Amino acid sequence: xxxxxxxxxxxxxxxxxxxxxxxxxxxxxxxxxxxxxxxxxxxxxxxxxxxxxxxxxxxxxxxxxxxxxxxxxxxxxxxxxxxxxxxxxxxxxxxxxxxxxxxxxxxxxxxxxxxxxxxxxxxxxxxxxxxxxxxxxxxxxxxxxxxxxxxxxxxxxxxxxxxxxxxxxxxxxxxxxxxxxxxxxxxxxxxxxxxxxxxxxxxxxxxxxxxxxxxxxxxxxxxxxxxxxxxxxxxxxxxxxxxxxxxxxxxxxxxxxxxxxxxxxxxxxxxxxxxxxxxxxxxxxxxxxxxxxxxxxxxxxxxxxxxxxxxxxxxxx
Amino acid sequence: xxxxxxxxxxxxxxxxxxxxxxxxxxxxxxxxxxxxxxxxxxxxxxxxxxxxxxxxxxxxxxxxxxxxxxxxxxxxxxxxxxxxxxxxxxxxxxxxxxxxxxxxxxxxxxxxxxxxxxxxxxxxxxxxxxxxxxxxxxxxxxxxxxxxxxxxxxxxxxxxxxxxxxxxxxxxxxxxxxxxxxxxxxxxxxxxxxxxxxxxxxxxxxxxxxxxxxxxxxxxxxxxxxxxxxxxxxxxxxxxxxxxxxxxxxxxxxxxxxxxxxxxxxxxxxxxxxxxxxxxxxxxxxxxxxxxxxxxxxxxx
Numbered sequence: 311x312x313x314x315x316x317x318x319x320x321x322x323x324x325x326x327x328x329x330x331x332x333x334x335x336x337x338x339x340x341x342x343x344x345x346x347x348x349x350x351x352x353x354x355x356x357x358x359x360x361x362x363x364x365x366x367x368x369x370x371x372x373x374x375x376x377x378x379x380x381x382x383x384x385x386x387x388x389x390x391x392x393x394x395x396x397x398x399x400x401x402x403x404x405x406x407x408x409x410x411x412x413x414x415x416x417x418x419x420x421x422x423x424x425x426x427x428x429x430x431x432x433x434x435x436x437x438x439x440x441x442x443x444x445x446x447x448x449x450x451x452x453x454x455x456x457x458x459x460x461x462x463x464x465x466x467x468x469x470x471x472x473x474x475x476x477x478x479x480x481x482x483x484x485x486x487x488x489x490x491x492x493x494x495x496x497x498x499x500x501x502x503x504x505x506x507x508x509x510x511x512x513x514x515x516x517x518x519x520x521x522x523x524x525x526x527x528x529x530x531x532x533x534x535x536x537x538x539x540x541x542x543x544x545x546x547x548x549x550x551x552x553x554x555x556x557x558x559x560x561x562x563x564x565x566x567x568x569x570x571x572x573x574x575x576x577x578x579x580x581x582x583x584x585x586x587x588x589x590x591x592x593x594x595x596x597x598x599x600x601x602x603x604x605x606x607x608x609x610x611x612x613x614x615x616x617x618x619x620x621x622x623x624x625x626x627x
Numbered sequence: 628x629x630x631x632x633x634x635x636x637x638x639x640x641x642x643x644x645x646x647x648x649x650x651x652x653x654x655x656x657x658x659x660x661x662x663x664x665x666x667x668x669x670x671x672x673x674x675x676x677x678x679x680x681x682x683x684x685x686x687x688x689x690x691x692x693x694x695x696x697x698x699x700x701x702x703x704x705x706x707x708x709x710x711x712x713x714x715x716x717x718x719x720x721x722x723x724x725x726x727x728x729x730x731x732x733x734x735x736x737x738x739x740x741x742x743x744x745x746x747x748x749x750x751x752x753x754x755x756x757x758x759x760x761x762x763x764x765x766x767x768x769x770x771x772x773x774x775x776x777x778x779x780x781x782x783x784x785x786x787x788x789x790x791x792x793x794x795x796x797x798x799x800x801x802x803x804x805x806x807x808x809x810x811x812x813x814x815x816x817x818x819x820x821x822x823x824x825x826x827x828x829x830x831x832x833x834x835x836x837x838x839x840x841x842x843x844x845x846x847x848x849x850x851x852x853x854x855x856x857x858x859x860x861x862x863x864x865x866x867x868x869x870x871x872x873x874x875x876x877x878x879x880x881x882x883x884x885x886x887x888x889x890x891x892x893x894x895x896x897x898x899x900x901x902x903x904x905x906x907x908x909x910x911x912x913x914x915x916x917x918x919x920x921x922x923x924x925x926x927x928x
Contacts, residue, residue: 335749338748338749338750339748339749339750339751341744341748341828342744342745342748342750342753343750345740345741345743345744345748345832346740346741346744346745346756348736348737348740348741349737349738349740349741349797349802350741352737352793352796352797353763353797353799355793355794355797356771356775356793356794356796356797357763357766357771357797357799359774359778360771360774360775360778361766361771361774363774363777363778364770364774367774422665426662426665429658429661429662430662432658434655435655435658435659435662436655436658436659437659437662440666441662441666443912443915444666444669444670445665445666445669446911447669447670447673447908447911448669448672448673449911450853450904450907450908450910450911451673451904451907452856452857452858452859452875452903452904452907453857453859454857454859454875454878454879455875455878455900455903455904456672458878458879458882458896458900459672459673459675459676459897459900460672461882462679462893462897463672463675463692467688468687468688468692468893469692470675470691470692470693473692500668500669500672503669504669532654553765557765557767560767561767561768561769561770563769563860564859564860567879568879568882571882571883571885572885583769583770586770586773587773590773595773595777598773599774602770602773602774605767605770606766606767606770609765609767610765613765
């Protein structure tokens with residue numbers, strides 16, 4: 311993340327440039343500290359403290375006596391929770407499930423977002439404004455409200471999709487076991503494609519029109535322009551949307567949690583966040599903390615690894 | 628596309644002019660068809676929500692889901708939504724407005740201060756602070772909810788407005804955006820001129836910085852506002868008392884009753900969901916340009 315940071319730094323040097331005296335500099339640093347203080351205080355409460363607390367708690371285990379009569383005691387366990395979590399089939403299953411959903415859903419969603427953005431950006435496309443709004447509309451619905459709506463749209467008895475399938479003689483239950491992952495993937499795609507499309511579209515709009523025009527003069531087709539000119543230029547936007555999507559998928563919770571109320575088959579440990587919450591409900595906070603850390607670490611490795619991968623490939627090109 | 632092609636080819640081959648635009652048409656119709664189909668996918672569920680909010684509970688289970696049927700029950704549904712459980716629904720809406728407006732207003736000011744400091748003052752550790760902010764953008768939010776609950780519990784912030792408001796007041800993404808905007812829109816010369824005139828740093832920030840950053844700060848406010856409005860997990864965990872809950876938590880509570888027995892019927896949950904998105908949709912339509920400026924700042928980085 312340091313690469314984008316440097317690129318947004320203003321080309322102009324900060325105000326202290328020139329023959330700044332040391333007291334002047336010190337005064338600047340004091341003012342900056344004062345300006346940063348409210349953010350720092352809130353950040354300490356809402357980010358640093360919970361993260362630190364989670365890391366600390368993940369090193370402790372709760373010990374109960376055999377009958378569970380006396381209150382459980384807390385004991386230092388080192389990395390014991392971590393080895394438990396990595397061998398826990400329920401937690402591993404939840405991680406794998408989310409990984410598989412993400413591996414299919416993220417490329418589908420971003421491919422759709424890129425395609426729509428390119429079509430909207432193309433010359434001569436009609437009703438651009440209407441389509442842009444239509445695609446972005448789902449983002450205006452809070453995630454749980456969108457999920458709630460879809461839960462009724464797939465619920466047996468209520469679902470217009472199921473009854474349409476029934477009318478043509480197909481038995482379809484979108485809340486049955488094998489259909490759960492596609493149903494959730496659809497909810498995510500519906501909710502987030504427009505958001506990602508708008509990020510890519512904004513980047514496309516920043517391309518100087520002369521560039522595409524020059525390519526057209528050279529006999530490049532519309533497809534060729536999209537592939538050879540536009541997509542390479544909007545690469546940073548594609549990287550950004552991919553990183554956000556990886557992190558978003560790792561924290562999958564709202565959609566399955568709402569869907570659960572119409573899909574009794576949905577496992578109570580469907581995603582890693584579910585698993586962590588169940589551990590909290592069992593008063594096993596050390597284990598919940600460990601599962602959170604493992605999930606955050608995995609999301610970080612995947613998103614950061616992806617960043618490094620595309621940076622290296624970008625350098626090779 | 629057609630006009631450009633015509634003008635380009637016209638001088639050389641005037642005869643082709645009349646035929647040249649036609650090949651563009653099939654692809655244009657194809658584009659329109661594809662975009663039209665995709666927009667049906669995005670709009671149909673919302674249409675279903677609107678249509679269903681006009682139906683009685685039994686009509687939901689009969690006839691086409693995408694068209695009106697049975698008695699037009701919108702008004703009685705609305706009445707039921709707004710009066711059920713001692714009129715808790717309007718209270719949920721007000722709570723949401725309080726969390727979203729209060730949290731977003733404070734977080735915008737805090738982000739503006741921090742972003743301005745990071746962009747306009749030179750001090751040691753500036754890049755470190757900014758990198759921490761960037762790393763925090765990448766932290767999955769739901770993971771913070773449980774430890775926040777456990778930390779807030781002994782200091783009696785759980786089940787209070789503050790339990791949701793305090794975490795809503797900080798937005799690393801807002802600081803990130805504010806720094807970009809401050810760097811781009813507040814010239815150093817103006818700050819220097821203010822200093823020469825003897826203005827203090829706070830005053831320079833309030834009169835020059837805030838004013839020049841204000842269009843960008845609307846974007847910061849908007850993102851945080853929608854983030855808080857949409858948030859479900861933190862308030863669901865933090866607020867057991869349904870009188871303090873925002874509308875997202877209240878709605879899912881109604882949906883979780885599954886329409887069985889004395890539970891809230893489906894048509895009431897659907898109507899309540901439809902009503903709850905109206906304020907956000909109005910905001911989206913009226914503040915479109917601020918969305919695009921925020922999203923493009925994110926993508927250009």
